[in-house]
Amino acid sequence: MPIFKPIQESEAKGKVKEIYDEIKTTRQITEVPNFWKMLANDPNELDRTWNSLKDIMKKGALDPVTKELIYVAVSITNSCEYCIKSHSAAAKKKGASDEMLKEMFAVVGLANKNNKLVDSYQVEVDDIYK
Amino acid sequence: MPIFKPIQESEAKGKVKEIYDEIKTTRQITEVPNFWKMLANDPNELDRTWNSLKDIMKKGALDPVTKELIYVAVSITNSCEYCIKSHSAAAKKKGASDEMLKEMFAVVGLANKNNKLVDSYQVEVDDIYK
Amino acid sequence: MPIFKPIQESEAKGKVKEIYDEIKTTRQITEVPNFWKMLANDPNELDRTWNSLKDIMKKGALDPVTKELIYVAVSITNSCEYCIKSHSAAAKKKGASDEMLKEMFAVVGLANKNNKLVDSYQVEVDDIYK
Amino acid sequence: MPIFKPIQESEAKGKVKEIYDEIKTTRQITEVPNFWKMLANDPNELDRTWNSLKDIMKKGALDPVTKELIYVAVSITNSCEYCIKSHSAAAKKKGASDEMLKEMFAVVGLANKNNKLVDSYQVEVDDIYK
């Protein structure tokens, strides 16, 4: 009994339908993922989120694989299972190797530990970083 | 009145002194950062943490700049000011441009938003990721 | 093999039974939710938590719907599935519309993003807020 | 020695200048807050964030005061000092009373506690919410 239901592709109209089509074309996939089908309950949020994602995740000073790895690193830190699964798959599709994923996992583990050691010992910012 | 005080370089002995020297040599810096001086209150933790970091952050399938950017992305998600400042500086020293940092910030913002939209709408994992 | 088991209504005695009855009467429900059945393993915690909740969530300067929306917003930020589901349902029962829930979701997404952009850029508090 | 510096109003050009002017007009303030001055280092992110915020925080099914309270509740849960301070002030400016803020604080405290009690006892979702 979820509060909201996914907006299926057959129900999509207007702006939602256009975005669904663009998602499938851009990603070269045949079915719209559940994330977008749920967001479509709020067409403005769907629009904002899809357009931000398209713009932010594209090649820039960082390549798309690095951006996906950073996205997954944040999602692990926030324990978002859906996001970890879908963006790990996206990272692989864009060229990330298993070794790259495993090294990213190790960095995420290390950073989470060290972040808390800094809080434990109440480490002061060094003068050179002030 | 912090519970623990930094172990200054002049006080360092044995394993702590060796690690301090290695930190300065590896990083090409002239003073040991406060993080390590505080961890030195627990020499075994200093040893484990330094050796893990040295091993995890070195060049592998991912280059050191990408690893630093991932480290900062996690630190932002955890709001660790010390870690953001020191590892942003490390990223720049290893070759990250301002554009790379800003693009990473945008990915971190987006991922944090989308992680929570997934929770808001209780999005189910797509069959293809199960 | 969970460590603790729910205390079923048929097993409830004394203070636990009284609270179970009060929960059902106040909420106009016929079965005690699992949260309270699990908390009943620690009758003092059940007592404290139920009485705090009853007092805090009642109409005051804020109406009960607004309070439930705030409760859900926190639960999304903490990724507590049980809490999101049960308190979204409570919000709807008390009068929240689907539009209200969706607007709350958008605010939660935005705030989570902006909280992290503040950390990314290490934004200083403006003088007027100091 | 922060990595980025605020873009002062006197330095703002083009899209950044337009957004600065719009922020001051919309908010009826005479100086652009530091958050926007820092985001201006990435004009596209400034644009996306300002336009999202303007759209999401405006009156809808929820009034602007409720939206600000939800924003602050999320910011407390994420411990974002800047966000707590600036959006508490915004809430008050839009009409929130001290009583409303204090009741919101109590809900945030309660929800954070209960979110963790759910995890402690590994509470299963009730059948009626499945």
Added chain:
Amino acid sequence: MPIFKPIQESEAKGKVKEIYDEIKTTRQITEVPNFWKMLANDPNELDRTWNSLKDIMKKGALDPVTKELIYVAVSITNSCEYCIKSHSAAAKKKGASDEMLKEMFAVVGLANKNNKLVDSYQVEVDDIYK
């Protein structure tokens, strides 16, 4: 320009004054800490919080030192500086040694790392724990 101001001891009346006196007697201190002075803006929340804390932190199956260490471990994980400082001091006053604090810090670091490695590799719960 904080929204709320501490309620000084000279201003305290009725229930607030009684609780202030009880805090000083129980803790054997001569001045009420800022946490309670701020909570006193909401006398009911002060009452609930003080009485919960007094009941939860007292000797039971766990001794008061262990409870303080657990309290600090949570506060580190949440990066609450005030809570880390005040409850580390409380732990020491109740008998915690520096070695105990440092070992707790190491456990907190390790658990934070391993929690995220579990998310990274999406580890399934073993049958024996189901």
Added chain:
Amino acid sequence: MPIFKPIQESEAKGKVKEIYDEIKTTRQITEVPNFWKMLANDPNELDRTWNSLKDIMKKGALDPVTKELIYVAVSITNSCEYCIKSHSAAAKKKGASDEMLKEMFAVVGLANKNNKLVDSYQVEVDDIYK
């Protein structure tokens, strides 16, 4: 379709096999838990993590039960279901009573609430803790 698969005991070789054997001997268990089988995809991370855990969780100034309780308290705060389940079981195996677990839960709930009340009221650190 998880990205990585557990390395079964029958597939383990070299360092991984040695660590698997040591885990079973030290823990007096007949099957390697899934956490270690997944970490074995990165033998260096398996090595680091197992050796850190063995060293950190052993009897020191704190007894192993207290360390397990602290580990679970952190895992609850991070909502790591796997970690809560496996380390609650470990705590019980090492001698923790149900009462001890329930008191720990209450402390965790209280600390999470108070951590957020500190942020709500922006409580300043008392002079005696500075």
